[in-house]
Amino acid sequence: MGEWQNGLFGCFSNCGVCIMTYFLPCITAGQNAEKVGESCCLYGFLSVLGPIGIYTRAKIRGKIRDSKGIDGCRKVVLH
Numbered sequence: 001m002g003e004w005q006n007g008l009f010g011c012f013s014n015c016g017v018c019i020m021t022y023f024l025p026c027i028t029a030g031q032n033a034e035k036v037g038e039s040c041c042l043y044g045f046l047s048v049l050g051p052i053g054i055y056t057r058a059k060i061r062g063k064i065r066d067s068k069g070i071d072g073c074r075k076v077v078l079h
Helices: 015-023 025-035 040-046 051-068
Strands: none
Touching: 015 040, 025 040, 025 051, 040 051
């Protein structure tokens, strides 16, 4: 299985991306969408629309996981 290149707080290793994502998250969302064959402008715009943005960013993250062979949510078994 694939792995993410960076961990949860891995964005701090690239300060340029970290700053851009903080101030202009729509650009990062659009770039991520474009990398999996979706419209950069459409997903960048949708990313700032509250619950719609959360859904579209999750959808793109799922496509990235699928394309890289990365596992999704891990099931927790309680004993």
